[in-house]
Amino acid sequence: xxxxxxxxxxxxxxxxxxxxxxxxxxxxxxxxxxxxxxxxxxxxxxxxxxxxxxxxxxxxx
Numbered sequence: 695x696x697x698x699x700x701x702x703x704x705x706x707x708x709x710x711x712x713x714x715x716x717x718x719x720x721x722x723x724x725x726x727x728x729x730x731x732x733x734x735x736x737x738x739x740x741x742x743x744x745x746x747x748x749x750x751x752x753x754x755x
Contacts, residue, residue, distance in 0.1 A: 717726075
């Protein structure tokens with residue numbers, strides 16, 4: 695998941711005002727973010743740890 699670098703995170707935050715957040719976008723389709731990644735065999739915590747960001751740090755930011 696090395697392609698999700700700060701530039702990509704900036705693009706995600708750019709989308710936030712338009713789609714009311716990525717989480718809401720998937721939940722509107724009946725799929726939670728956690729379920730989306732877990733279906734791929736990747737837990738959400740592992741996804742952020744691969745980026746060098748702990749889940750706690752994500753929410754503190």
